[in-house]
Amino acid sequence: MGLRLPSKVLEHILSFIDSNEDRNSVSLVCKSWFETERKTRKRVFVGNCYAVSPAAVAKRFPEVRSLTLKGKPHFADYNLVPDGWGGYAWPWIEAMAAKCPSLEEIRLKRMVVTDECLEKIAASFKDFKVLVLTSCEGFSTDGIAAIAATCRNLRVLELRECIVEDLGGDWLSYFPESSTSLVSLDFSCLDSEVKISDLERLVSRCPNLSSLKLNPAVTLDGLVSLLRRAPQLTELGTGSFAAQLKPEAFSKLSEAFSNCKQLQSLSGLWDVLPEYLPALYSVCPGLTSLNLSYATVRMPDLVELLRRCSKLQKLWVMDLIEDKGLEAVASYCKELRELRVFPSAPDLDEANIPLTEQGLVFVSKGCRKLESVLYFCVQFTNAALLTIARKRPNLKCFRLCVIEPFAPDYKTNEPLDKGFKAIAEGCKDLRRLSVSGLLSDKAFKYIGKHAKKVRMLSIAFAGDSDLMLHHLLSGCESLKKLEIRDCPFGDTALLEHAAKLETMRSLWMSSCFVSFGACKLLSQKMPRLNVEVIDEHPPETRPESSPVERIYIYRTVAGPRMDTPEFVWTIHKNPEIGVSHLAIK
Amino acid sequence: MDEFVNLKETELRLGLPGTDNVCEGKESIISCCNNNNKRALSSDNEKEIESSSRKTETSPPRKAQIVGWPPVRSYRKNNIQTKKNESEHEGQGIYVKVSMDGAPYLRKIDLSCYKGYSELLKALEVMFKFSVGEYFERDGYKGSEFVPTYEDKDGDWMLIGDVPWEMFICSCKRLRIMKGSEAKGLGCGV
Numbered sequence: 001m002g003l004r005l006p007s008k009v010l011e012h013i014l015s016f017i018d019s020n021e022d023r024n025s026v027s028l029v030c031k032s033w034f035e036t037e038r039k040t041r042k043r044v045f046v047g048n049c050y051a052v053s054p055a056a057v058a059k060r061f062p063e064v065r066s067l068t069l070k071g072k073p074h075f076a077d078y079n080l081v082p083d084g085w086g087g088y089a090w091p092w093i094e095a096m097a098a099k100c101p102s103l104e105e106i107r108l109k110r111m112v113v114t115d116e117c118l119e120k121i122a123a124s125f126k127d128f129k130v131l132v133l134t135s136c137e138g139f140s141t142d143g144i145a146a147i148a149a150t151c152r153n154l155r156v157l158e159l160r161e162c163i164v165e166d167l168g169g170d171w172l173s174y175f176p177e178s179s180t181s182l183v184s185l186d187f188s189c190l191d192s193e194v195k196i197s198d199l200e201r202l203v204s205r206c207p208n209l210s211s212l213k214l215n216p217a218v219t220l221d222g223l224v225s226l227l228r229r230a231p232q233l234t235e236l237g238t239g240s241f242a243a244q245l246k247p248e249a250f251s252k253l254s255e256a257f258s259n260c261k262q263l264q265s266l267s268g269l270w271d272v273l274p275e276y277l278p279a280l281y282s283v284c285p286g287l288t289s290l291n292l293s294y295a296t297v298r299m300p301d302l303v304e305l306l307r308r309c310s311k312l313q314k315l316w317v318m319d320l321i322e323d324k325g326l327e328a329v330a331s332y333c334k335e336l337r338e339l340r341v342f343p344s345a346p347d348l349d350e351a352n353i354p355l356t357e358q359g360l361v362f363v364s365k366g367c368r369k370l371e372s373v374l375y376f377c378v379q380f381t382n383a384a385l386l387t388i389a390r391k392r393p394n395l396k397c398f399r400l401c402v403i404e405p406f407a408p409d410y411k412t413n414e415p416l417d418k419g420f421k422a423i424a425e426g427c428k429d430l431r432r433l434s435v436s437g438l439l440s441d442k443a444f445k446y447i448g449k450h451a452k453k454v455r456m457l458s459i460a461f462a463g464d465s466d467l468m469l470h471h472l473l474s475g476c477e478s479l480k481k482l483e484i485r486d487c488p489f490g491d492t493a494l495l496e497h498a499a500k501l502e503t504m505r506s507l508w509m510s511s512c513f514v515s516f517g518a519c520k521l522l523s524q525k526m527p528r529l530n531v532e533v534i535d536e537h538p539p540e541t542r543p544e545s546s547p548v549e550r551i552y553i554y555r556t557v558a559g560p561r562m563d564t565p566e567f568v569w570t571i572h573k574n575p576e577i578g579v580s581h582l583a584i585k
Numbered sequence: 586m587d588e589f590v591n592l593k594e595t596e597l598r599l600g601l602p603g604t605d606n607v608c609e610g611k612e613s614i615i616s617c618c619n620n621n622n623k624r625a626l627s628s629d630n631e632k633e634i635e636s637s638s639r640k641t642e643t644s645p646p647r648k649a650q651i652v653g654w655p656p657v658r659s660y661r662k663n664n665i666q667t668k669k670n671e672s673e674h675e676g677q678g679i680y681v682k683v684s685m686d687g688a689p690y691l692r693k694i695d696l697s698c699y700k701g702y703s704e705l706l707k708a709l710e711v712m713f714k715f716s717v718g719e720y721f722e723r724d725g726y727k728g729s730e731f732v733p734t735y736e737d738k739d740g741d742w743m744l745i746g747d748v749p750w751e752m753f754i755c756s757c758k759r760l761r762i763m764k765g766s767e768a769k770g771l772g773c774g775v
Contacts (some may be wrong), residue, residue, distance in 0.1 A: 078653030135658075161660045189660070270664070294664050318665075343655060344665060356689045376655060378690060403655045410689065460654070485653075 010036045020045055039063060046070070047505050049087060049111065050530065053558040054095035065104045066130070067096065071111035073508045073552055074458075075483055077135065080510050080550070082534065084565040089113045089136075090120075097124035105130035105156075112136070118143030122150035129181075130156040140165035141190065149174040158186035158213075169194035169217075175202050184211035188237050188268065193217040196225070204229045213237025216270045220253060227256035236260070238268035241276055241295075250279060258282035267291035274301040284308035288335075291316040293342050299325050307332040313369075314338040319355040319376065326359035330366025338372040339363055343403065357384035364388040372397040379410040380437055385419025389426035398423055399434035405461040405486075408438040415439050421446035424454075431478075434458040441467040448475025456481040466493040473497035483508040490547075491518030498526050502555050510534075510550035517544035519551060523571035530556050533569040681735075681757055685713045686764040696757065701750050709733060713762060720746045732763045 005013075014037055017023055027037040043066040046052060058064075071087025089111045096103050103125045113136045121128060128151045141164060147157065148171060169192040175182075182202070187194070196218070203209060203226055210233060214223065218239025227233070253276065257263075263283045272295045287309050292302070293316040302317070302325050312333040319341055321329075329336065341360075344353065357380045364370060370392050380402050388395075408415055416437040424430065424447045433454050435443070439462040447457070448471035455478050462468070470493040472482065482504065490513040501507055501522075516539040523531035533539055534550040560570040678695035692712055699705040706717050718729030725744055726732050733745040737756040745753070745760070 075653065077658045078656045079659065080653045135660075161658065163660075293661070296665075342661065343657065354690055358689075376657075401655055405651070405654065410687065413686075458656075460656075 004032070007032065007036050011040055014040050018043075042066060044068070048554050048556075049092065050558060050561050051505070051554060051556045054092040055099075056558070057092075058095040058099035062100060063102065064096075064100050065102060066107070067092070067103060067105065068107040068109075069111060070109045073483065073506060074110075074481070075485065075508055075510065076110055080485065082536075082565075082567055085534065085568060086561065086563055086565070087111045088563060089117045093117045093120050093124075097121075101125060102127065104128055107132040107134075108136055109134040110136065112138040113143075114138050115140055115143035115146070119146045122146045125151075127153055129153055132156060132158045132160070133162050134158075134160040135162065137163035141167045141169075141171040141192070144187075145171040145174040148172070148179075149176065152176075152179065153181050154179065155181050155208075156184040157182070158184060159189050160186060162189050164190055166191045168192050172202065173198045177201075177205070180205050181208070182206040183208050184235075185209070186211070186213035186237065188213040188215050190215045191217065196222045200225055200229060207232075209233065211235035211265075214239040214268065216240045216268075220249060220276075224252050224256045227260055231259045232262055233260055234262050235265040235289075236263055236267070238266070238270075240271050241269050242271035242273050250276065253279040254282065261286070263287065265289035265291075269295040269297075272297055274298070277301055277305050280305065281308055285310060287312055289314040293318055293340065296320065296344070303328045309333055311335055316340040316342070318342050318344040319353045320344050321359070322354045323356055323359040323362065324354075326355075327362040330362040334367060335369060336363065336367040337369050339367075339370065340374040341376060342374075343376040357381055360384065361387050364391045369394075371395055374399045374401075376401045376403060378403050379407050380416060380419070381409045381411050382414065382416055382419035382422075383409075383411070385416065386422045389419075389422035393426050394429065395423070395427040396429050397432040398427065398430060399432065399458070400436055401434065402437035404437075406438045415443065417443040417446070421450070424450040428453070430454050432456045435462060436460055438462075440464050441471065444468040444471040448472050451476055453478050455479065457483070459484045459487060461486045463487045463489070466490050469493035470496065473500045479503075480505045482506075484512060485509070486511040488513060491515055494518060495522060498522055498529075501529055501553055502526065504555065506552065506554035508550070508552050513547045514551050515545045516540075516542070516548050519548065520544075520571050522553070528555055528557065530554055530560055531571050532564070533571070534567060535569065536567055539569055679754060679757075681759050683709065683712070683760040683762070685715070685731075685762040688713065694760075696754050702746050702753075706733060706745070709760070709762065715762065722747075730765055733760065734763055735760045 010033065014023070014026065017026065020041075020043065023037055023041055027034045038060050040063065041061045042063060044057060044061050044064045045068045046057065047070050049069045049071045069089070069092060071089075072081055072085060075081060076085070087110060089108055093106075097120055101124065104127050106121065107130070113133060118139055121131070131147060131154075139162075144157070144159070144164075147154065169190075172187075172194040179202075183206075194215075194217070199218075199222070203212070209230055212226065212230065212233055212235070214226075214237055216239055218226075220239075220241060223238055227236075257279055260283060263286060266280070266283065266287055266289070269292060274297060277297065284305065285308060288311055290309060290312055296318070297305075298320050299322050302321050306312070306315075306325070306329055310332060313335050315329065315333065315336060315338070317325075317340070321341065326341075329339075341355065355377060357377060360373065360375050360377070361384050364387065371394055373395065374397075377400070380400065402416075409419070416435075417440055420435055420439065420443050423433070430451055431453055433447070433451060433456070435447070435458070441464045444463060444467075447454075451457075454476055457472065457476065457479060459482075466489055468487065469484075469489040472479070473493060474497060479500075484507075489509065494514060495518055516533065519531050519533050519539075523529065530553065532552040533548045534552060535548045539548055564570060679697045680693050680695050682691045682693055684691045694708065694712070696705070699708065710716050715731045716729050717731055717733055718726045720726055734742050735745050735753070735757045736759045737743050738758060742761070748756070
């Protein structure tokens with residue numbers, strides 16, 4: 001007779017288990033463990049909002065306090081997913097409102113959120129505390145006003161890079177005088193000016209406010225006055241950093257910053273004039289995170305700032321930092337863990353910056369704790385990649401974007417196979433990898449074989465044939481998300497490794513050679529995969545062997561979704577349904 | 586119902602890659618280089634030849650046409666673009682990028698500064714420290730391993746000097762100084 005723990009005891013034990021991965025394992029042990037676990041889970045994470053139905057989640061986890069959802073595929077960030085594809089928050093808000101009124105926190109990424117959703121949140125969850133919207137769209141400042149006005153215990157309101165219909169800055173005034181609970185406010189993506197006096201009063205009455213990210217409409221004067229009222233801030237996103245250069249303005253700013261003794265993270269700095277940077281010097285020694293990626297600051301000014309940031313762990317900059325600047329970072333910022341270098345000329349027409357692979361090599365050599373890299377560069381070399389892999393085997397995230405498609409090692413004219421092989425082999429803890437430049441099938445053989453812990457892989461303009469996809473899908477044991485664009489893959493590898501797709505969250509392929517026929521076959525053979533064909537033209541009007549524009553394949557227990565727009569075709573699982581109904585609109 | 590009778594499409598085959606993947610013509614939906622077809626079918630591994638033929642035969646689509654590349658979020662692009670437009674004072678010049686094989690970064694020159702090919706080539710020689718050899722109408726450039734080329738409005742790579750200067754200025758999108766074996770293919774007559 002097996003030992004049976006009283007559920008109270010089991011509950012108590014489970015209260016120590018936070019990780020959802022562990023909780024998922026717990027719930028597989030037996031029915032009673034499943035039941036106890038589901039009733040005690042407080043934080044629910046759904047990586048693909050179409051993988052499971054909102055009703056099922058709400059029913060399974062009645063005590064959920066925090067819900068995190070992701071909607072559109074990652075490549076939606078780069079305009080590869082047409083508008084209207086999906087990712088609607090409404091069904092989730094509705095389901096939660098009905099079954100889980102104790103919900104306190106909602107975090108959404110790449111979803112369509114309407115004002116109606118926001119109003120529903122405000123009205124349904126009495127103790128609502130945290131709203132974080134990242135790369136979302138579909139709502140206006142009216143919806144934000146509803147949240148501000150109604151959620152009495154709101155602690156966190158963050159709009160990160162959302163597309164918001166900006167109807168003016170009034171939303172801020174909807175925070176009642178009685179609201180004092182704010183800990184974090186981020187409205188950096190809004191355009192309109194807010195009334196500075198409203199903001200000053202809000203900041204003054206929220207003693208726990210530790211993170212404040214302003215929009216560019218907030219002036220330097222405004223910033224000074226806010227800093228005076230909130231010297232306890234640990235995270236600050238400035239507003240516009242340009243103004244008439246008055247001596248008093250500068251000293252006021254300097255003083256305000258020097259009083260912020262707990263500041264650890266600094267961002268914003270739009271339009272920053274180099275003359276104002278010295279005002280930041282006093283906070284530099286304490287900074288662990290610095291986002292200069294919107295600041296058009298050039299080299300010597302950048303170095304003056306960075307050499308004072310000895311505790312810096314996270315640095316986001318533009319390529320204006322040049323190789324020389326990165327060399328300085330390598331010698332002054334020894335605690336650096338994450339580096340992102342963005343192109344200052346994203347449209348490629350004026351790439352004229354002396355930033356090369358050498359910059360990244362400097363940082364890899366000098367910063368021993370470096371584990372996360374995002375680097376845009378015109379060209380690269382195998383030698384540099386080998387050095388980086390050798391010096392930094394502790395890399396966890398390596399995203400290299402060689403801007404020139406198909407660019408080989410510019411010194412040897414070879415593909416970058418050897419370089420990426422070194423990365424895959426050497427960096428054994430690599431979890432995220434983006435490759436670029438000229439790559440043959442061989443590169444993917446190495447990646448498939450060695451990148452055992454990679455969960456997310458992004459590929460563009462690479463490979464020679466289906467072998468590439470074959471190598472990846474037969475290796476990469478931990479692969480969860482694979483996104484591919486403009487590669488010569490076809491049906492064979494996809495069909496051969498259909499089973500692998502169910503072990504992954506999703507696969508995105510655009511501008512490849514996947515035929516509609518293969519999509520149909522895949523869908524019919526794999527009942528728990530949704531195979532979405534995203535194509536402006538109805539697939540039936542072309543030969544079945546002709547390639548479709550984009551496919552998005554994801555595992556799901558919710559079946560085909562019902563909210564597809566006219567350019568998304570989901571293939572019916574039942575092959576007995578006639579041809580004309582094979583694609584459900 | 587014919588589709589069910591014809592079971593070819595539902596047959597799971599393990600043929601060679603590329604044997605049944607027919608890309609019907611140059612459909613605009615495929616934004617990648619057409620030569621990918623060739624690479625899928627070719628059985629030899631002469632990457633060097635392939636990569637050079639790719640560059641000189643069918644040029645990749647101009648970057649402005651590649652959607653979502655480089656992968657930078659629109660939010661970021663929009664926030665930087667406005668700043669750039671304000672701070673750049675390019676004036677009336679005809680600026681084109683110049684790349685040279687083997688050089689780590691590109692340069693930019695204003696074509697309107699030069700009155701003709703000899704001035705332009707001289708400037709390039711100084712900028713990149715090389716020499717072009719002598720131009721022959723029939724045989725191209727002889728006497729040097731470097732060949733100056735340009736990409737025209739149609740996306741084709743042309744030898745600098747073939748067309749009248751005024752026509753060149755209007756149609757030139759970017760310059761590239763080719764080197765070595767790739768250069769030979771282009772320089773040795775048409």
